[in-house]
Structure formats: C-alpha cells, structure tokens
Amino acid sequence: MKSETLITLPEDIGAAGAILDFDHLDQFLGFHIRQAQGTMHRRIIDTLAAVDLTQKQAASLWLVGANPGASQIGIGGALRMDRATTMAIIDRLEGRDLVVRKRSMVDRRRHELYLTPEGQKLLVQVKKLVTAHETRFSERFTPDELDTLITLLARIYG
Amino acid sequence: MKSETLITLPEDIGAAGAILDFDHLDQFLGFHIRQAQGTMHRRIIDTLAAVDLTQKQAASLWLVGANPGASQIGIGGALRMDRATTMAIIDRLEGRDLVVRKRSMVDRRRHELYLTPEGQKLLVQVKKLVTAHETRFSERFTPDELDTLITLLARIYG
DNA sequence: TATTGTTATACTCTATAACTATA
DNA sequence: TATAGTTATAGAGTATAACAATA
Structure with a gap:
C-alpha cells in the first residue's frame, strides 16, 4: 500500500508540485511539525527582515x-x-x-x-510585526482549533 | 496582566525551571511549534546518532x-x-x-x-529507530488527538 | 528561456569543551 | 562543588548567486 501525497512547494524551492511516495513518512508527527515549523520560520524571517x-x-x-x-x-x-x-x-x-x-x-x-x-x-x-505574522497563520483556524492545536503541541515538550 | 509560565528545561539547557513573564509570547502558535519541533529534533538527533x-x-x-x-x-x-x-x-x-x-x-x-x-x-x-522515536511521542496522545494534531499542522503549510 | 545539477559562500542555530569569576 | 558567563570551535541547515549542461 502506497500513500501518495501532493506537496505544494514554496516558489523558491523546486520547480512545481511533485508526487512522491512518502512510505508512511507523512504519517509521522515529527514530519508535520518540521514542515509546519519550516513554513512559519521562513515567513517570520521575511517579516522580521524589516527590523533586521x-x-x-x-x-x-x-x-x-x-x-x-x-x-x-x-x-x-x-x-x-x-x-x-x-x-x-x-x-x-x-x-x-x-x-x-x-x-x-x-x-x-x-x-x-x-x-x-x-x-x-x-x-x-x-x-506589531510578530502579531501580524501570527494572525496570518492563526486565522486559518477557529479559536477552538487554535486552542486545541496549541494545547496538543505543548504536551510534546511540557 | 502578566502570564506566568513554568517551563521545564532539558537537563543540558539551563540549571532548573525558571519563571518568566512571557508577555503573550506563549500564546503564539509559532512559539509552541518551535518548542515542540526543537524538542523532537533534539531527540531524533540522539536516536539517529546510532546510525550516524x-x-x-x-x-x-x-x-x-x-x-x-x-x-x-x-x-x-x-x-x-x-x-x-x-x-x-x-x-x-x-x-x-x-x-x-x-x-x-x-x-x-x-x-x-x-x-x-x-x-x-x-x-x-x-x-526501526524512527518508528520507535515516533512512538515515544505519539503515545502521549490518543489516536483521535494525534489525528487532529497532524491534520491541524498540515493546514499550516498545506 | 527554463530546469537540473553543481560549486562557492555566508549566516543562524545548536552544541561541546574549557576557562574565569563568583557562589 | 556548582553556577553564570565567556570564548573557541564545529557541524547542520538554510539560502543566494553564478555557472554548465540540457531541455
């Protein structure tokens, strides 16, 4: 059984979407945390470039x-x-x-x-910059979802 | 209004728990993702050291x-x-x-x-190593919670 | 013109080790 | 002995720029 996943890439990485067999790698928590953190980190770098x-x-x-x-x-x-x-x-x-x-x-x-x-x-x-940055991401979730997400994340390192 | 948070530290960082005013920083999604990712990353480094x-x-x-x-x-x-x-x-x-x-x-x-x-x-x-590593973290959650967490994380970069 | 691979380069984060001074 | 800061050093990841080969 193969799990095929379409990953949409940032414009500066790779050429276009690529379909690859992730072979369960994309069922791991660590995988998704890394992708999510990478995405938010790239964005905050751009955001904070305004204040160096x-x-x-x-x-x-x-x-x-x-x-x-x-x-x-x-x-x-x-x-x-x-x-x-x-x-x-x-x-x-x-x-x-x-x-x-x-x-x-x-x-x-x-x-x-x-x-x-x-x-x-x-x-x-x-x-101001960080709050705006956070809003851009948190608005993808309802307040309940955001609360759930943060609570679950905290359990990883708490 | 101050939000005080007790952070338990890994043994190699700092001396003991420290109580600091996070001033809403710990209400941000990016903050928790970074902490969670850092925790899992430190652990996977140790885990994969066995195969260099x-x-x-x-x-x-x-x-x-x-x-x-x-x-x-x-x-x-x-x-x-x-x-x-x-x-x-x-x-x-x-x-x-x-x-x-x-x-x-x-x-x-x-x-x-x-x-x-x-x-x-x-x-x-x-x-084997990665699966064991993942299990150590995923067992902190019920199957439903884990599913929810991964689904919400994927929405950040999807 | 665009894409893939390559090389060179630079910066941030992370970590370890050893040292100074203070407790 | 332990803690806080410091310095030196090293490796990994990320990124940009420029180039060659190929499409």
Whole structure:
C-alpha cells in the first residue's frame, strides 16, 4: 500500500508540485511539525527582515522587555537555548545597542539584562510585526482549533 | 496582566525551571511549534546518532528508498529543501555509499537516485529507530488527538 | 528561456569543551 | 562543588548567486 501525497512547494524551492511516495513518512508527527515549523520560520524571517532581527533575537528582545533584569541563563532557559547560543544572541542585541548587560549586585556572577530606549522602541515595532505574522497563520483556524492545536503541541515538550 | 509560565528545561539547557513573564509570547502558535519541533529534533538527533545520520539525511534516505530513480529536485521538494541543501545531503549519503547518482537517459539534466545495498540495509534500521522515536511521542496522545494534531499542522503549510 | 545539477559562500542555530569569576 | 558567563570551535541547515549542461 502506497500513500501518495501532493506537496505544494514554496516558489523558491523546486520547480512545481511533485508526487512522491512518502512510505508512511507523512504519517509521522515529527514530519508535520518540521514542515509546519519550516513554513512559519521562513515567513517570520521575511517579516522580521524589516527590523533586521532573527526569530531568536526578536524573542530574546521580547523576553528581556517583559523581564527587566533577567539573566542570560533565564532568557536562554525560557527559549530552550544553551548558554553559548544565548550568549551569541545577546551579543548581537548588545552590539546594536538594543540591550545592555549590568553586573548584578546580588549575585556578581550574573549579568542583568535591560532594554535600551532604542530596544524598547524597536520592541514596539517587533510586537506589531510578530502579531501580524501570527494572525496570518492563526486565522486559518477557529479559536477552538487554535486552542486545541496549541494545547496538543505543548504536551510534546511540557 | 502578566502570564506566568513554568517551563521545564532539558537537563543540558539551563540549571532548573525558571519563571518568566512571557508577555503573550506563549500564546503564539509559532512559539509552541518551535518548542515542540526543537524538542523532537533534539531527540531524533540522539536516536539517529546510532546510525550516524541527521534527520534530513535519514528522511532523504527514506524517500530515495521509496522512490528509486527520484531526482534531487524531487527529494528536495518533498522535504522542502532548496537545491543547494539537497545537494549537500545527497553528497553526504553518496560519500557513505548509501546512495548512487545515475544520469537519466530520459532527461540528461537529471540524476536518478538509488539506494545501494548498504543504503537499503541501513534504511531498515533507520525505519526501526524512527518508528520507535515516533512512538515515544505519539503515545502521549490518543489516536483521535494525534489525528487532529497532524491534520491541524498540515493546514499550516498545506 | 527554463530546469537540473553543481560549486562557492555566508549566516543562524545548536552544541561541546574549557576557562574565569563568583557562589 | 556548582553556577553564570565567556570564548573557541564545529557541524547542520538554510539560502543566494553564478555557472554548465540540457531541455
């Protein structure tokens, strides 16, 4: 028994739709999550190009904005990035004067992270862009469907 | 109004659970897809380390096995990879003598892809590993839930 | 002109290891 | 001993650009 699936391709990948035997690969959760995440990621890259930020950079900016004084380990943990990855991202944000590091007085190992005025200004724009991006995808679902989808997704990593 | 969320972290990331204000970031579909995909991806990397393959390499091997004679553009399209990415992955598989390229007699621009006997042998093992990996995640859901989840995910990129 | 494969190149994310300083 | 940050390094994936061969 063969499962044939028509995959519609983004214009920049491949030439046209291709019919391939997926041999049950397309019955796997991991397959669909990867496709869905890839699709949304490509779109958010384009969306955030307007402010020259990547998704991780934008998410980090967002969390620092909501949690002034948070540490790198805190931000990284929330976004599931290790220390080295978080480091690189905060470096980038600091290099653009969007975020500042301040040595913590309570625990001198930690650096407290804060948005600069520029960071705060950019975050306003980021929130608009990300919200619009999210809407473009979430409007494909009813509120109930969206709620179900998010609840089920959370069970994968919760 | 602040939404506080407890995130349980993988042992290799961060020190312990951290409570952060996500400021609605955790109400976004993109956020949860990324977390879920990251979780499954980390796990499949560990799983496929036994055969020294990445997820993309394994998926490409799988599709070539199911579609003997498929072209790179065909494989890449099905997995949503551009030509350069597909090229690198097939190069790796060919370098390990798992896949061979044969010039097509019908369209001499194309290279037909085939598994070698070694590739076929390894694919058997890959299917066991991937299926076990999938089961570890899919068993968190009832059949109905899994069906719903996959159907909703497919709507994102369909 | 368009498509397939190829090569070169660059960037992001991810991860590991080792080091400093602080707790 | 453990934690937070840092630095160096490496690999995978993604993407663009340019080119050759072929349609």
